[in-house]
Amino acid sequence: MKKIYSLALIIILTGCSKALEEDPQGLIVGSAGLSSQAGLESALTGAYGSLMVPWESGFTTVSQIAMCMGADDLTTHPGSNKEEFREFDRFNVSSLNSRMVPIWRGCYKTIQSTTNIINNYNAVLDGNETTIHTIVGEAYFLRALCYFWLTRFWGDVPVIPTEKYTADLLNLKKSTPAVVYQLIEADLAKAEEWVPNGKRDPGRPNKGAVKALLAEVYLTEGGWPLKDVSKYALAAAKAKEVIDNKATYKFDLYQDGYLKIFAGGTVEDVFTLFTRGQWSTYNSFYGLSTMPENEGGWSDFFPEINFFNNFPAGTRKDATFSTQFVVKGDTIAWQNVTTKHPYYKKFTIQTGQKDTYMSNNPVIMLRYAAVLLTYAEAQARATGTPNEAAYAAVDAVRVRAGLAKLPTGLSGADFATAVVNERAWELAGEWSRWFDLVRLEKVEEANASKHADDLTISGPITKQKYWLPIPGADAAVNPNL
Structure with a gap:
């Protein structure tokens, strides 16, 4: 196992001939096999699959939960065999911590597959143009999603320009978040153009999901490290497009039992990874x-x-x-x-x-409640005064939770703070709180006063500790990492 992931980027970029011989579906390397619509579909299946391989790659293990333990909504056992979990909560993460490898590897595997599709779909000689555009639009969405997760966790990360391996890639330099976010925005703009209003199946995005992710991206860009406050207006506008067209996208707050949301398949799903309860694709953090x-x-x-x-x-x-x-x-x-x-x-x-x-519970990557709260916060930050629609958005979440509506007349800053708190409670444990604390530069504050029965931090928290070390095995292969 160590030999495999110590050369993760090499394998991602070159593929493995034995694996290709034994299980070719979704593992097409380079432009081979992409001259047909079926080939594109197969490559896209592989892109999704790389996000759902238990303990190996993607989001179906406890990795993303462990990696967000620097927030105040997650912690772990003070003893037992949880040392790698505790490193995240105590801000002393080793580059050899294996808990972060599935996210790193899964995202880059998906980036390889989607880049393959994006760079080569013009070679398709058959098929329906609308369907081909849908496939490529989903590829743009997945690539943007992966780079979004990578830069939020690691900051400066390598951008892979090609699906084909060359020796130059072993010296690829890291790109700054500003550069990575430009790529994310461009990919989502293309996805928004080509992904249809309806989902091809429950585990795929529709146009509303693309808009929702883009709103989340803009909201994040408004905070640290970019601090581009002009993005708040864009976040509000894009989230509002989702809200105003929720009937078209078949999104809404689910009202028939809060716990049922997490079984998946409700109107609250914006983008969800559906597992199948099999060894090769199941959820292991339930x-x-x-x-x-x-x-x-x-x-x-x-x-x-x-x-x-x-x-x-x-x-x-x-x-x-x-x-x-x-x-x-x-x-x-x-x-x-x-x-x-x-x-x-x-x-x-x-x-x-x-x-x-092992369970077949889905991994809900983005749900409608988050879209409402993104709009409410972004609107208040963009204008300085929350409007009626912003109140309506956050109050819809609060009323479902059995809480009173927010008092009217709040300043933009106080309203935004109230919405951030609402995000913490509504999305508790759903790996959202950490990213909110980072973008708002409140990680130190959230860790300043711990309960006596919770883990304490290992030392002062600096901005450098907002980001994780590049997995050591990959950094050893490429000194520029």
């Missing part, structure tokens, strides 16, 4: 990862105590957290489990056997 040892779980992640205590009481809090556990027939409170913490109910398997490391 189940044992989110259960205490008292129930036979692994205690990989759970909320920090102050975050839990500050979370507004109501139906959403009751659905978000598990606070009681049945152990040998007895019910015990969270204060009496081994870690002395509550756990995330939203990531506990609600049907069937819950003490399993």
Whole structure:
């Protein structure tokens, strides 16, 4: 295994002939096989698949949760075998930490496949032009999504210009976030043009999903490190397009039980990775990862105590957290489990056997509640005064949560702060809080006053610690990394 991922970028760019012989679907390298619509579709299938290989590449393991533990909504076991998890929470991440490898590798594998499609689709000799444009539009979307995750976690990252390996790529230099975001914006503009209003299937984007991701990108660019405040108006406008056309895109807040959102397949799904419960594609951060040892779980992640205590009481809090556990027939409170913490109910398997490391629960990458909150925050920051639509957006989320509407007459700054807090509660544990704290330069503040039963940071938090080290094996291959 180490030999494979220590040469991750080489393998991504060159492919593996044995793998190609044994399982060619989705692993087409270069322009070979892309002269037909079927070849494009196969390559796109591979691009999606690279985001869903358990413990190997993509988002179906606990990796992205571990990597966001510098926020105040996530922490891990103070002992046990969780040292790599603790590194993220304590801001002393080693370049050899294997928990970040699946995100790095999965994103670059998908970038290879989508770049292959984007660079070679003009060679297709058959097929329907509209369908081909849809395939390529989805490829642009996936490539933008991957670069977005990469630059938010690592800052300066290499931009891969070609799907074909040359020796020069072993000396490829990193690009700054400003450059990476230009590529992301350009890719999403093309995706918005070609991806249709309707999803080809539930696990693919539609035009509304493209707009929603672009709104999130603009919101992020408004904060650190770019601090381009002109992007807030763009974020608000793009999110509003999604809101105004939610019927066309079949998006809305799901109202029939908060926990059902996380089983996927509701109107709240904007973009979701659907797993199949098989060894090659399943979700492994549901189940044992989110259960205490008292129930036979692994205690990989759970909320920090102050975050839990500050979370507004109501139906959403009751659905978000598990606070009681049945152990040998007895019910015990969270204060009496081994870690002395509550756990995330939203990531506990609600049907069937819950003490399993494998489930077919989907990974919800972006949901409609986030679009509403992105619009509300961006509108207030762009204009300095929240309008009626911004209040309506955040209040829709609050009312569903069983909370009162926000008081009217708030300043733009106070309103934006209220929305950021709402994002923390609504998207708790969904790897959003970390990115919000980074863009708003509030990582230090969020870690300044820890509960006595939570992990403490290893030393002063600097902006350099907002970003992760490039995985050491890849940095060893290319000194410019």
